[in-house]
Amino acid sequence: MSRALALHLAVIAALFAAQFLVPPYHHTNLARIMVLSVFAMGYNIAFGYTGLLSLGHALFFGAGLYATGLGIEQFGLTTAVALLAGLLAGGIVAAASGVLALRTGGVSFMIVTLMFAQAGYLTILYFGAYTRGDEGFVIARAARAIGPVDFSADTPRYLAALALFSVALLVNFALVRSATGRSMIAMRENEDRSLMLGYNPFRVKLLALVISGLYAGAAGAAYGVLFGYVGASFAGIQYSILPLLYVLMGGAGTVLGPFLGALLMFYLIDISSGYTTAHLAVVGGALLVLVLFAPKGILGAIRERGARWLP
Amino acid sequence: MAALTLLSARALTRHFGGLKAVSNVDFDLQAGKVHALIGPNGAGKTTFVSLLCGRVPVQSGSIVFDGRDITHLAANVRVDLGIAYTFQITSIYAGLSTFDNVALAVQRQHRDTLQTEVMAALTRVGLQDRADQMAGTLAYGHQRLLEIAMGLALSPKLLILDEPTQGLANAEIAHFKTLIRGVTPATTVLLIEHNMDVVMDLADQITVLNFGQILATGTPAQIRANAAVQTAYLGG
Numbered sequence: 001m002s003r004a005l006a007l008h009l010a011v012i013a014a015l016f017a018a019q020f021l022v023p024p025y026h027h028t029n030l031a032r033i034m035v036l037s038v039f040a041m042g043y044n045i046a047f048g049y050t051g052l053l054s055l056g057h058a059l060f061f062g063a064g065l066y067a068t069g070l071g072i073e074q075f076g077l078t079t080a081v082a083l084l085a086g087l088l089a090g091g092i093v094a095a096a097s098g099v100l101a102l103r104t105g106g107v108s109f110m111i112v113t114l115m116f117a118q119a120g121y122l123t124i125l126y127f128g129a130y131t132r133g134d135e136g137f138v139i140a141r142a143a144r145a146i147g148p149v150d151f152s153a154d155t156p157r158y159l160a161a162l163a164l165f166s167v168a169l170l171v172n173f174a175l176v177r178s179a180t181g182r183s184m185i186a187m188r189e190n191e192d193r194s195l196m197l198g199y200n201p202f203r204v205k206l207l208a209l210v211i212s213g214l215y216a217g218a219a220g221a222a223y224g225v226l227f228g229y230v231g232a233s234f235a236g237i238q239y240s241i242l243p244l245l246y247v248l249m250g251g252a253g254t255v256l257g258p259f260l261g262a263l264l265m266f267y268l269i270d271i272s273s274g275y276t277t278a279h280l281a282v283v284g285g286a287l288l289v290l291v292l293f294a295p296k297g298i299l300g301a302i303r304e305r306g307a308r309w310l311p
Numbered sequence: 312m313a314a315l316t317l318l319s320a321r322a323l324t325r326h327f328g329g330l331k332a333v334s335n336v337d338f339d340l341q342a343g344k345v346h347a348l349i350g351p352n353g354a355g356k357t358t359f360v361s362l363l364c365g366r367v368p369v370q371s372g373s374i375v376f377d378g379r380d381i382t383h384l385a386a387n388v389r390v391d392l393g394i395a396y397t398f399q400i401t402s403i404y405a406g407l408s409t410f411d412n413v414a415l416a417v418q419r420q421h422r423d424t425l426q427t428e429v430m431a432a433l434t435r436v437g438l439q440d441r442a443d444q445m446a447g448t449l450a451y452g453h454q455r456l457l458e459i460a461m462g463l464a465l466s467p468k469l470l471i472l473d474e475p476t477q478g479l480a481n482a483e484i485a486h487f488k489t490l491i492r493g494v495t496p497a498t499t500v501l502l503i504e505h506n507m508d509v510v511m512d513l514a515d516q517i518t519v520l521n522f523g524q525i526l527a528t529g530t531p532a533q534i535r536a537n538a539a540v541q542t543a544y545l546g547g
Contacts, residue, residue: 179418179425186415189404196364196398197416197465198390 004311008173011256012166019158031158033259033266034165035223036246040258041172042090042215043243048252049176050208051188055110055240056117059097060213062235063089064220066124066131069230072143074130079146083221090217091210093120098209102202117240124232136231144225157226164222165259168215173255175211176311184208185253216243245283249290251297255311260298317342317469317499318363323372325358332358334523335372340469343496347510348503350520351543356503357399359520360471363501364396365389377468393468397458397475399503405447409438412446412457416464432464436490452483459487463494470494471501476509488513511535519543 018030039061046052067089071082101112125133144151151157175181183204186194191201224230233239242265243258250261265283272282294301303310318340325333332355340346348356361367363374365386373382381389390396404412410429417428433439436456441449446457455475462470472491476484484506491500491513504510510517510531517534519526527537534540 179414179422182411182415182418185407185411186404189406190402193398193402193404194415195386196366196390196396196402197461198387198419200385200387 002309004309005173007310008169008255011259012162012169015162015165019155019162024154027154027158029266029270031161031226033262034161035219035226036242036266037259037262038164038168038222039216039219040243040246040250040262041168041255042212042219044247044252044254044258045172045175045184045215046208046212047244048247048254048257049181049188050184050205052205052209052212053106053110054101054113054209054212055237055244056097056101056113056115056120057212057216057243058235058237058239059113059117059120060090060094060216061220061223061239062117062120062124062232063093063213064217065224065230065234066220067217068221069137069139069224070130072139073137073230079143079225083225086221086224087214087218090220091214094213094216095206095210098206098213102205102209114237114240117235117237121232121235121237124235131230131232134232136229136233139224139228139230141228144228151226152228161222161226164218168218169255169259173311176255180207188253245287248287248297251299251301251303254297254299254303257297257299264298315342316340318374318376320363320374321372323359323362323369323374325362325367325370331355331523333362336520336523336525338518338525340499340501341516342468342499344515345491345495345500345502345513346516346518347514348501348518348520349505349507349510350526354520355523356520357473358523360396360473360501360503364394364471366396390465390467393466394471395462395465395467395469396471397462397473399473399477401451401454401458403446403454403457403461405445407446408442409433409444409446409449409457410442413460413464416461420466428464432460435463436460437486452479455479456483456487459490463498467498469499469501471503473503474505475502476504476506484509 019027022030043057046054064086068082068086071077071085072079077085097116101109101116104112124131141152149156151160183199186199187201187204195201246261246265247258249265250257250259268286269279269283273279296304299310316339320336320338323333323336336359350356358367362369365384369382373380376392376394381392413429413432414425417432418425421428430439433442436459438453438456438460446454449457459475476487479487488509494500514531516528517531518528519534519540521543526543527534527540
């Protein structure tokens with residue numbers, strides 16, 4: 001077993017052990033962080049590995065969240081089917097918006113994705129009769145279970161989040177070391193060259209975006225079922241920016257970066273908001289420090305200083 | 312007996328505004344040979360080969376490659392048909408290892424024997440000991456060789472090299488010449504080159520381009536004896 005794989009398995013093992021060690025408050029936090037990490041991993045596949053700077057990933061997270069939430073509450077889907085619908089919704093919405101947005105690049109791509117996400121957010125508000133708009137709706141407790149496993153209880157919730165996180169992490173790990181992953185990285189590094197090696201840039205980037213959307217959709221779907229609330233704020237601009245911040249902090253283009261970034265950023269906000277209402281200023285300060293001293297994020301900096309084996 | 316034609320262009324034209332980069336060019340490439348393209352700076356050599364490989368869209372005219380009209384095919388599709396292009400300004404993946412650079416060329420054809428194929432391609436240009444090195448940290452000459460290795464790793468029918476020996480030391484140029492002799496006749500080579508020793512040594516055919524038009528085509532001996540070429544290019 002390579003040390004890279006060993007490290008990733010160790011992180012999963014440590015998270016498994018953490019549920020017995022940390023107090024209940026952090027227990028819930030960690031479950032939340034793991035789900036948000038999956039979202040950030042998806043973002044990282046598009047941004048960190050393929051070089052697609054999207055400002056609209058809340059659309060894919062929201063698609064997963066609402067497909068699952070509305071699927072249960074409005075269409076009477078079983079929980080398992082609704083979760084699957086959430087996963088697919090993320091991928092389908094990513095494919096549809098990608099087909100259009102990938103006709104652009106660079107700054108235009110950022111703006112187009114931002115606008116798509118804004119349109120998605122407004123759509124949720126427009127259909128307030130079903131979505132209850134900003135106020136959102138609660139998924140009935142009875143529906144937050146598969147068979148005898150009740151996800152509103154602490155331990156099943158934690159384990160479900162961990163299971164999703166583990167699968168996402170290992171798939172991500174395998175992806176970036178595969179031929180497909182290499183062709184995505186090639187788009188980020190030198191698109192011109194890739195074209196002249198026979199790659200169709202549009203197709204490679206669309207695939208990356210769809211995988212990214214599946215991650216975001218899965219995270220959104222799980223978030224709804226595990227925490228029981230579906231609201232429009234999850235499809236707002238803030239949820240497009242958050243995964244970007246997580247990834248920048250942990251290290252773009254590293255498999256563990258999104259988790260590390262989500263963990264640190266979550267607690268940075270959590271702890272600083274205990275002292276001040278201006279906790280976003282603390283986040284801003286942290287990002288400034290990061291950009292100045294470790295522009296490639298924490299794991300990116302570590303990789304640059306010798307740990308080149310980090311995937 | 313006429314040799315087999317791998318590629319032929321007819322009335323190929325590309326203007327950039329008022330600049331007639333390539334104007335009404337007819338061009339035939341014989342299979343299995345080394346064909347050199349020479350001409351003064353700004354003669355349209357790079358634009359011409361960019362039209363052939365699809366980096367620059369054709370304005371008018373047509374290109375037939377291996378019996379198929381490729382005039383309007385995308386560049387990546389032409390790569391699949393067997394046209395490889397190496398850039399004039401070294402274009403590699405600086406942030407990836409030398410191995411990964413070549414793997415990107417190899418993996419679309421040989422996914423199962425990737426390791427072997429990549430190492431074979433690197434060995435061919437003498438970079439086998441640098442497989443793990445970051446490509447951006449290679450010496451300039453080695454980066455040029457890596458670029459050629461990537462082109463060869465595509466196992467193309469036609470390899471287009473845009474000033475491959477630019478900036479290489481003499482020993483490296485000698486190595487390059489051996490390398491190119493070794494790839495023909497399996498691969499046809501179209502070479503843009505400023506170094507006349509390399510051209511005269513390697514080329515079976517030479518085409519001279521000037522102001523976007525063909526001035527002369529012939530064997531090295533014919534080109535050397537051509538008065539028009541001497542005036543325009545070889546300096547009288």
